[in-house]
Amino acid sequence: MRKNDRFNSVQFIGRLSEFLTDTIEQELKKVGYPSLSASHFEILTYLIRKKDSQNMTNISEAIHRKKPTVTILVNKLESIGLVNKEISEEDKREYKVHLTKKGRGFRPIALRISSRVFSLSLWGVNEKESEDLYLLLEKVYLHTRKKL
Template sequence: MSESPDLPSSIGVLLRLLNQNFSMHVGQALAEAGFGDLGQMHSNVFTFVPEEGIQVSELATLARVRKQTMAQAVEELEKRGYIERHPDPSDKRGRLVFLTEKGKQVRPTAMQAGEKVEAHWSELLGEKELEDLRRLLQTLLRKLSEEGPA
């Protein structure tokens, strides 16, 4: 594949640029809904917190980020009233992260905005092509996950 004059050929750079586009649109929708104090690093928390709560280390594993990065995001979101932490009944030293009522309002707004972005991408690429891209990315992530950490 040859590099076009205005676009890189590196898949990593292309994925990053597409992620930035996606995040910009979702961030804009969140800001319009009154959640302007959220950044891209916070999305990993909202994406992976289940109703029954989760430990920070598990969140970090699911989001594939460093534990320190996740701990910082959780701390910021707790200060802003989006999450709260409670003792983990199955681990005396552990604490579980839960979404507050305010935090629970973020996910539907972000999901709707994400769906709009994907619908637009589908219009630009074609529905089959976007689904092929989704399937290929899922397959690659699954295979990398099966390999385990490097």
């Protein structure tokens, strides 16, 4: 591998991230959520998968965002009726976030968007290549997080 190829790999990661973010946001606009970002989508899909309320720390760790950022994102989701926040019974300093009825109704939309993004990003990639790619990207991600 030439030095330029290694640099181009980093550029490709950035472009792919941008493309996938744009795709998610375009799909959200198509289904009537033009003000939501890919980060809002991550929170919603996380809550859908978990099925019960989650505290801000869990959400923050799951989507790899700082807690103040998650607070802003959750407040937006709450303002449009997709989630509710309640003070945690276990720790009065913490909020628990759960999907509203409207938020639970977002599940089929999330599945369609996730399926579209998945098929676009891994089209033509076999299962072994997909596993190898995941392991490599995880290694790069974890290494860069340690350095920051």
